[in-house]
Amino acid sequence: MDLAYTPKQRAFRAEVRAWLADNVPRTPLASYDTREGFEQHREWERHLFDARLSMVMWPEALGGRGCDLIEWLIFEEEYYASGAPLRVNQNGQLLLGPTLMEFGTEAQKQRFLPRMASSEDMWAQGWSEPNAGSDMAAITSKAIREGDHYVLNGQKTWSTRAIYADWLFGLFRSDPASSRHHGLSFLTVPLDAPGVTIRPIRALNGKEAFAEIFFDDVRVPVENRIGDEGQGWHVAMATAGFERGLLLRSPGRFQHTARRLVALYQAHRESADRDPTIRDAVCESWMGAEAYALSAYHTVGRVAKGARIGDEASTNKIVWSELDLKMHETAMRILGARAELVAEAPEAEDGASWLEGFLFAQAGPIYAGTNEIQRNIIAERMLGLPKS
Secondary structure, three states, rough: OOOOHHHHHHHHHHHHHHHHHHHOOOOOOOOOOOOOHHHHHHHHHHHHHHHHHOEOOOHHHHHHHHOHHHHHHHHHHHHHOOOOOOOOOOOHHHHHHHHHHOOOOHHHHHHHHHHHOOOOOOOEEEEEOEEEEOOOOOOOEEEEOOOOOOEEEEEEOOOOOOOOOEEEEEEEEEHHHHHOOOOEEEEEOOOOOOOOEEEEOOOOOOOOOOOEEEEEEEEEEEEEEOOOEEEEEHHHHHHHHHHHOOOOOOOOHHHHHHHHHHHHHHHHEEEEOHHHHHHHHHHHHHHHHHHHHHHHHHHHHHHHHOOOOOOOOHHHHHHHHHHHHHHHHHHHHHHHHHHHOOOOOOOOOOOOHHHHHHHHHHHOOOOOOOHHHHHHHHHHHEEEEEEE
């Protein structure tokens, strides 16, 4: 694999680095799991869009810059290295966006993608239900067609930032006689539609990061369906592939965390070296982040030659979620008792940001499909092992 960058790629990196140096907010934004922070992040997203840096790999006509995936990886590396705010519209931009590129009509692309790139429309995800978590085939929320509308009834849960979002995308059972993977349709739903009720769910850190959503005779136009009726499982699996395989968690995010972890270890080396396994964990974390980055470049090279991200997306998801957890657990070990201090505590120093990341990392092996389910996929589809 040739990792030498072209002059065009080096120039793009320099442009992005210079823009970020001039524009990243000097004062950190409030958490995007609060109303104030959510709106601050929406404003930042608009600033990125105005600079043509919101969705660099999308076509220019749809709000992007027309970059290839290598340039996207370069952008992500520079973005996280700069300490820029976390991206708040990832559900739309990184999951629904690629899905629309593949399955959406031209009218749907023109309607949704530019407003998604600018974050005029913020998106929530509607997969999980009370009895359908990692097993999405157990979905029971219904979308019964009546003329040129679907009538939605049911419940979705663990929908990230849905209390602030404008739209939701998700799976609904459009054939009431169907079961499992059949008879599902992929729909987009405005969250201000009559009959939609949203109730917040507090995360481990006390913030309203999630929500449960209830649908009571909600009418949605048929034109809001992505892909063919009854083929929602096929569309959703493509979305899950984007989520697990590459786009949702770019390598730059973990490389930045690994560099911070090394710096934390160096700052606390005298106490950390009392346990020699901590140094090993720091080294393993840094190597894991670099290995993940190399793997991403390899995947992007394959995709550029026409390959598709298949079941190996499951291995990818396990790697980045467990790497994130390992890095934050190691940071907590380095900080010791101070790791548990909240941001407002006088002695917190940099510990509070590690605590926030540690709490979030706990969810990594669960969201985007639990790691137990991903291991089953690897065993059955990649290794050809029997189900029992």
